[in-house]
Amino acid sequence: MTAAKARVLVSAPFLAFASMLLVAPLVGCGSMDTPSMNVNQGTGGSSTTGAGGAASGGDTLGGNVTLSTTRTVAAGQTLTIPAGTTITLADGASLTVDGGLQIQGTAASPVKLVGATAGAGAWTGLVLDAGAHVTATYLEIHGADTAIAARPGSMYIFDHLVIDTSSTMLVLSSDGTIGHGTLRGLGDSQSGSPVLINNASPQITNTSVTQGLFGGVDMIVVGGSASAPLFDHVEVADSHCAFHMNQSTGATITNSFIHHNAYGFMIIESQSGHFDHNNWEDNDINIGTCASGISDEVADNYFAGEAFGDGSCSSLAVTGTTPAAPYATGIGPQP
Numbered sequence: 482m483t484a485a486k487a488r489v490l491v492s493a494p495f496l497a498f499a500s501m502l503l504v505a506p507l508v509g510c511g512s513m514d515t516p517s518m519n520v521n522q523g524t525g526g527s528s529t530t531g532a533g534g535a536a537s538g539g540d541t542l543g544g545n546v547t548l549s550t551t552r553t554v555a556a557g558q559t560l561t562i563p564a565g566t567t568i569t570l571a572d573g574a575s576l577t578v579d580g581g582l583q584i585q586g587t588a589a590s591p592v593k594l595v596g597a598t599a600g601a602g603a604w605t606g607l608v609l610d611a612g613a614h615v616t617a618t619y620l621e622i623h624g625a626d627t628a629i630a631a632r633p634g635s636m637y638i639f640d641h642l643v644i645d646t647s648s649t650m651l652v653l654s655s656d657g658t659i660g661h662g663t664l665r666g667l668g669d670s671q672s673g674s675p676v677l678i679n680n681a682s683p684q685i686t687n688t689s690v691t692q693g694l695f696g697g698v699d700m701i702v703v704g705g706s707a708s709a710p711l712f713d714h715v716e717v718a719d720s721h722c723a724f725h726m727n728q729s730t731g732a733t734i735t736n737s738f739i740h741h742n743a744y745g746f747m748i749i750e751s752q753s754g755h756f757d758h759n760n761w762e763d764n765d766i767n768i769g770t771c772a773s774g775i776s777d778e779v780a781d782n783y784f785a786g787e788a789f790g791d792g793s794c795s796s797l798a799v800t801g802t803t804p805a806a807p808y809a810t811g812i813g814p815q816p
Contacts, residue, residue, distance in 0.1 A: 540560065540561075541560070541561045541562070541563065542560060542561070542562050542566065542568065543562065543563045543565075543566045544565075544566060545566075545567050545569075546566065546567070546568045546569070547568075547569045547570075547571075547597070548568060548569070548570045548571065548574050548576070549571045549574070550571065550574050551574045551575045551576075551577055551605070552574075552575075552576050552577070553577045553578075553579065554576075554577070554578045554579060554580045554581065554582055554613075555579055555580055556579045556580045556612050557580055558580040558581065559580055559581035559582070559583060560578075560580075560581070560582050560583070561583045561585065562582070562583070562584045562585065562586075562592050563585050563592075564585055564586050564587045564589075564590040564591070564592065564619070565586075565590035565591075565592070566586075566592045566593070567592075567593045567595065568592075568593070568594050568595070569595050569596070569597050570594065570595070570596055570597065570604040570605075571596075571597050571604065572596070572597065572598050572603045572604060573603075573604065573605060574604050574605060575604065575605035575606055575607070575608045576594065576606075576607050576608070577608040577610060578607070578608065578609050578610065578613040578615055578635075579610045579611075579612055579613055580612070580613065580614075581613075581614050581615070582613070582614075582615040582616070582617070583615075583616050583617075584615070584616070584617035584618065584619075584620050585618060586617070586618050586619030586620055586621075586641070587618070587619050588619060588641070590619075591619040591620065591621050591641075591643070592617070592619065592620050592621070593620075593621045593622075593623065594607065594620070594621070594622045594623070594625070595622075595623045595624055596623070596624035596625065598624075599624065600624060600646070601624055601625075601626075601646050601647055601648045601667060601670070602624070602625070602626040602647070602648040603624055603626075604624065604625055604626065605625065605626050605627065606622070606625035606626055606627040606628050606629060606630060606647070607622065607625075607628065607629050607630070608630050608632070609629070609630065609631040609632060609635035609637060609655070610632055610634075610635060611632055611633060611634030611635060612634060612635070613631075613632075613634075613635040613636065613637075614635070614636045614637070615635070615636070615637040615638070615639075616637075616638045617637075617638070617639045617640070617642070618640045618641055619640075619641045620639060620641070620642050620643070621642075621643040621644075622642075622643070622644045622647060623644075623645055623646050623647070624646045624647060625644075625647040625648070626647070626648050626649065627647070627648065627649040627650075627651075627652050628644040628647040628649065628650050628651065629644070629650070629651050629652070629653075630652045631651075631652070631653045631654060631655045631657060631681075632654050632655065633654045633655050633680075633681075634655060635655045635657075636655065636656070636657055637655070637657035637658070637659075638657060638658050639657070639658070639659045639660070639662070640658075640659075640660045640661055641660075641661045641662075642659060642660075642661070642662040642663070642664075642688075643662070643663045643664075644662070644663075644664045644665070645663075645664075645665040646665075646667070647667075648667070648672075648673065649673060649674070649675055649676075649677070650664050650666070650675040650676055650690075651664070651675070651676045651677065651678075652677045653676075653677070653678045653679075653681050653683050654678075654679050654680060654681050655681050655683075656681055656682050656683060656684075657683050657684075658683065658684045658685075658686070659683060659684070659685045659686070659688060660685075660686045660687050660688065661686075661687045661688065661814070662685070662687070662688035662689065662690075663688070663689055664676070664688065664689065664690045664691075665691060665692045666690075666691070666692040666693040666694070666700070666719070666720075667692070667693075667694075668692050668693070668694065668719075669694060670694075671692075671693050671694040671697070671698050672694075672698070673698065674698055674699045674700065674701070674702045674725075675690070675693060675698075675700060675701075676690060676700060676701040676702070677702050677704075678701070678702070678703045678704070678705075678708055678710050679703075679704045679705045679708065680704070680705030680706075680707040680708055681705070681707075681708055681710070682707075682708060682709040682710055682711070683710050683711075684710070684711045684713075685710065685711070685712050685713075685715060686711075686712075686713045686714055686715070687713075687714045687715070687814045687815050687816075688714075688715050688716075688814060689715070689716040689813075689814050690715065690716065690717045690718075691716065691717070691718045691719050692718075692719050693718075693719045693720040693721075694719070694720065694721070695719050695720065695721070695741065695742070695743065696721055696743045697720075697721055698720060698721055699720060699721050699722040699725040699747075700717055700719075700720035700721075700722065700723050700724070700742070701717065701722075701723065701724050701725065702722075702725045702727065703724070703725070703726050703727060703728070703729050703732065704727040704728050705728050705729075706728045706729070706730055706750070707730070708728060708729045708730070708732065709729060709730055709731035709732055709733075710729070710732055710733070711732075711733045711735075712724075712733065712734045712735070712737055713733070713734075713735045713736055713737070714735075714736045714737060714812075714813060714814055714815050715734075715737045715738075715813070715814065716737065716738045716739075716740075716813045716814055717737070717738075717739050717742070718738075718739075718740050718741045718742065719741055719742070720742045720743070721742065721743045721744065722742065722743070722744045722745075722746070722747045723739045723742040723744070723745050723746060723764075724739075724745070724746045724747070725744075725747045725749075726746070726747065726748050726749060726750070726751045726754070727749050727750060728749070728750040728751070729750070729751045729752070729754060730751075730752050730753055731752075731753045731754065731755075732751060732754040732755075733754065733755045733756075733757075734746075734754075734755075734756045734757075734759060735755070735756075735757050735758055735759065736758050736759065736811060736812055736813075737759045737760075737812065737813065738759070738760050738762075738812050738813035739759060739760070739761050739762075739764065739767075740760070740761070740762040740763045740764065741762075741763045741764070742764045742765075743764070743765045743766070744764065744765065744766050744767075744768075744769055744770065745761050745764040745766070745767045745768060746767065746768045746769075747768075747769060747770045747771075748768065748770070748771045748772065748775050748777065748794070748797075749770070749771075749772045750772060750775070751775050751776075751777050752775065752776050752777070753776060753777070754777035754778065755777070755778045755780075756777060756778065756779050756780075756782070757778065757779075757780045757781050757782065757801075758780070758781045758782065758808070758812075759782050759783070759812065760782075760783045760807040760808055760812050760813075761782060761783065761784045761785060761788075762783075762785040762807060763785065764785075764786075764790075765790070766787075766790035766791050767784050767785075767786060767787065767788055767789070767790055768788055768789050768790070768794055768797070769789060769790050769791035769793055769794065770791065770793050771789070771793045771794035771795075771796065771797060773795075773796060774796065775794075775796055775797065776796070777797060778800065779797055779798070779799050779800065780799070780800045780801035781800075781801040781802050781803075782799065782803065783803065783804050783806070783807045783808055784799075784803065785807075788803075
C-alpha cells in the first residue's frame with residue numbers, strides 16, 4: 482500500500498453465525514482470521530405493529546406512512562406497497578416479512594423506506610425471515626442499521642435498488658437476485674463491512690458498490706463453503722478488500738470493474754471459482770493474500786500492474802487473453 486493511501490485498519494467485530502464456532506473480529510484482508518457475521522443481524526423493534534394496518538399484513542400500505550413500531554407481514558399473507566409510497570420508521574423498528582411483500586415502485590415514483598431520525602442505524606431495516614418471498618422494483622432504503630437482512634429460507638428479487646446512509650447494506654444468508662443496484666457506503670464513517678454473504682448464492686448484476694473506507698474495511702465478505710455468489714457487471718470501489726472470500730465454492734466475478742481498493746480480491750478458501758473478463762485498476766494489490774490449495778480460474782482480465790501483487794497466489798495462474806489496455810465497453814454496470 483502506498484504511503485499516501487495507507488490508513489489504520491478498522492476493527493469491526495460481528496457476532497458469529499449459529500453455524501460458526503469461531504468468533505473473530507473483522508480486521509481487514511491483512512488478517513487470515515475469518516470475519517464472522519450475525520445471521521440474526523436486522524433484529525430490532527417490537528413484535529407489534531405500528532400505524533398502517535394489522536399485524537397479518539395482508540393488505541396495501543400506500544401514501545406517506547409512519548410506523549411507530551415494527552410492522553410484520555405474517556406467513557400466508559402478502560403486503561403490497563404501491564409506487565410513490567414513503568414509509569418512515571421509528572428508531573429500532575423494522576419492516577419484517579414472514580410471508581409475501583410486493584414493492585411496486587417505478588422510476589418516476591420509487592418506494593422509500595426511511596428512518597424518523599436522520600443518520601445511519603436509527604431504524605432496523607427490511608428483515609426477511611424464513612419463508613419470506615419479496616419482489617421489489619425501484620426501492621430506496623435510507624438510514625437503516627442493516628438495510629436488507631435475508632435470513633436462511635427467504636427468497637427475494639430486487640430490481641433498481643438504492644441503499645445509502647445505512648450502517649450495513651446487505652446481510653444475505655439466502656439465494657435471490659439483485660439487479661441495477663446503487664449501493665453507497667458511509668465513506669470515512671464506515672466501521673464494518675457493508676455487504677456480508679454466508680452460505681448463500683445470490684446473483685448480483687449491474688450494480689455499483691462504492692464509498693466504503695479505503696484501506697480500512699472490506700466491502701464484500703463471503704463465507705461458508707456452500708456460498709457460490711455470482712457478480713456480473715458490477716463495480717466495487719473504495720475499500721480495503723473489494724472482495725474477501727473466506728469460503729466459497731464456484732463463486733463467479735465477470736465483466737466487472739474493480740478499482741480504488743487496497744486489495745481488489747483476497748482469496749482464503751475458494752474452490753472452482755471463475756474470475757473472468759474484468760478490469761482491475763488503481764488497486765494497491767489486485768489479487769493477494771491467497772491461501773494454499775485454492776483452485777480458481779482467472780482468465781481474460783485486464784490488470785493495471787501485477788495480477789498477483791504480493792506473491793502469495795502461487796497456486797493460481799492467469800490464463801487467456803490479458804489485454805494491454807482496459808476493456809473499453811461491456812465492463813461494469815449496464816443500463
